[in-house]
Amino acid sequence: AGLAAPSPTYAGPPPPPRGGGSPTATSLPFADFAEPSARYEPAPVDEPSAFPLGTARAQMFDNFIVAQNGDSLLLVDQHAAHERLVYERFKAQLAAGPVASQLQLIPVVVELSEDDCARLAEAAPVLEKLGLSLERFGTRAVAVRETPALLGQPDVAGLVQDLADGLAEWDSTAALADRLEAIIGRMACHGSVRSGRRLKLEEMNALLREMEATPHAGQCIHGRPTYVELRKADIERLFGRTR
Numbered sequence: 744a745g746l747a748a749p750s751p752t753y754a755g756p757p758p759p760p761r762g763g764g765s766p767t768a769t770s771l772p773f774a775d776f777a778e779p780s781a782r783y784e785p786a787p788v789d790e791p792s793a794f795p796l797g798t799a800r801a802q803m804f805d806n807f808i809v810a811q812n813g814d815s816l817l818l819v820d821q822h823a824a825h826e827r828l829v830y831e832r833f834k835a836q837l838a839a840g841p842v843a844s845q846l847q848l849i850p851v852v853v854e855l856s857e858d859d860c861a862r863l864a865e866a867a868p869v870l871e872k873l874g875l876s877l878e879r880f881g882t883r884a885v886a887v888r889e890t891p892a893l894l895g896q897p898d899v900a901g902l903v904q905d906l907a908d909g910l911a912e913w914d915s916t917a918a919l920a921d922r923l924e925a926i927i928g929r930m931a932c933h934g935s936v937r938s939g940r941r942l943k944l945e946e947m948n949a950l951l952r953e954m955e956a957t958p959h960a961g962q963c964i965h966g967r968p969t970y971v972e973l974r975k976a977d978i979e980r981l982f983g984r985t986r
Contacts, residue, residue: 796952799944802941817970817971819950819969820967820968821950822936824950827957829893829894829931831957833931841871841873842873842893843893844891845874845889850887851886852880852886853885858911866910875930891934895934905929909926928964
């Protein structure tokens, strides 16, 4: 019998009923469905085919960017993608010299175990090259005086504790310089946009454009994909629209 005729073009939700109140089941055919978590944004002016990763259309579940590129739909993991971008920025700055830092108006004191404090004190010269300046503050705390400018306003205590945990896990016989990329990876995670953060359309597009200009942007620093692509033909097959 073939496929049914496609439904009319969606023209937006119906107006609310006169006199206030909520739309009823008679005015909304799908009233039993939960409100989708994707936020509607008006389509941008740019043609989606003008960019390799397309143009952002919406954000889903406060973590995934929906973009269109010509005949493809792309889903981008905003945290994983931004983590890669921050990681590559760290590496580029480090290759040119010490990573830029920002001074804390008041040093942040972070309480830790004696062993963690000792490991951080040993790693302090390497951490300083990455923009993190700290020193021991008694036997069970460190004082953080500067943080990497790339990270904006990070959770300093969380960052230091995460680095301390990493130093405890990594092979103690390896030179700190050999663990540099692992340290940068830990820092990059703290500087990236978090899952659950709502982004404006221009922020989504800025992220896509930076991904296009950044090496290895297709994978996060843990080796997972930062985006997946569904071509129009793949989507049509899902609906039985094969030719």
